[in-house]
Amino acid sequence: AQTVTQSQPEMSVQEAETVTLSCTYDTSESDYYLFWYKQPPSRQMILVIRQEAYKQQNATENRFSVNFQKAAKSFSLKISDSQLGDAAMYFCAYRRIGQFYFGTGTSLTVIP
């Protein structure tokens, strides 16, 4: 079974600084998608960014970017110019065919 591992239960970053959240996954497949979801205190799950495994170029969405290392099965999220509103739980997710597999999450605190 596919597994997704987020080894950092908690992270903190100073406002305006940059932080990187780690995610690794285990799969024998070559074609799949990866996602980062954000869950703020409201508990709503919000898609932050997604990456197609067949694309070598790393996805970017404004201040959010990923470092996708397919061979290493690594998919980290970089948040630049951190803002107070970025404080949330972040979940990494892997999708192959119909199934989604989520990591256990990283709680990000943004320090003013």
Next chain:
Amino acid sequence: DSGVTQTPKHLITATGQRVTLRCSPRSGDLSVYWYQQSLDQGLQFLIQYYNGEERAKGNILERFSAQQFPDLHSELNLSSLELGDSALYFCASSPQGAYTEAFFGQGTRLTVV
């Protein structure tokens, strides 16, 4: 707004009771997923439906059941409730296609007292 609607938003019930959670997916989405999130925990996959048929099952208890109706809305039935069933229950939907993202509802917060 993700387009996925879950009702009710909050539910308080006693142990031993049965409740039904409802989910309306985004228009046109054929897949519906149910997840359980206990306090400060990750997402536990319960079950997936695709166009009315059960597609995958996760760690869903026998006391729990679900179905997806012809109009594609889905219901999650929880029976013989225990204190440990208190959690946030999410429904998510995704469009047809193997690699699209899931869109989540706002969740139903279930409290069993």
